[in-house]
Amino acid sequence: MFLSSPLFGWRQRGWRWEALQRGRRRWVHIEYPPRRRSPLKKLHDSHDKLVFVCQGYIDRLSVDKLPPALQQRLKELRASPVPLYDGRLPWSQDVQRAIQRTVVPCLAFATGRTHHLLEAFTMDEVLALEKLIPEIRQAFAEMQKRLPEDEAIAEKTRHRPLDLT
Numbered sequence: 001m002f003l004s005s006p007l008f009g010w011r012q013r014g015w016r017w018e019a020l021q022r023g024r025r026r027w028v029h030i031e032y033p034p035r036r037r038s039p040l041k042k043l044h045d046s047h048d049k050l051v052f053v054c055q056g057y058i059d060r061l062s063v064d065k066l067p068p069a070l071q072q073r074l075k076e077l078r079a080s081p082v083p084l085y086d087g088r089l090p091w092s093q094d095v096q097r098a099i100q101r102t103v104v105p106c107l108a109f110a111t112g113r114t115h116h117l118l119e120a121f122t123m124d125e126v127l128a129l130e131k132l133i134p135e136i137r138q139a140f141a142e143m144q145k146r147l148p149e150d151e152a153i154a155e156k157t158r159h160r161p162l163d164l165t
Helices: 068-079 093-098 123-131 133-157
Strands: 049-061 099-111 117-122
Touching: 049 117, 068 093, 093 099, 099 123, 117 123, 123 133
Parallel strands: none
Antiparallel strands: 049 099, 099 117
């Protein structure tokens, strides 16, 4: 049987390839897809974005609960001028016990067809975003005014292939 390279995954690119990929670490985590959530709302009929509210959690490392050796190691990692392994401790049972999980309600955005999670916001972040709405509208208005000028510049810089025949 012929196996394609996507089925092999890490075997084609080395055993550390997946671990070294830069994932986007989010402040608010949710178990996705969520088991319990509010009814789905479509952001706009012409767009393919879904919005819903669900329970999320925030993990924080409590340094006081770490053993003294790990506290010292963490202090050295954070004080180092060179970023060493993202400033994180190697995973262990002690680190796992020192993590405090706080459950928070969050607003989540996802794509419509594939249901990929785009972003999750806590209530505090949503309130801060609401305060920025006048500034956001003003920025949109300024960009709308600049649109004809930008289109004229784009017309001048558009690539035109040469006919060399």
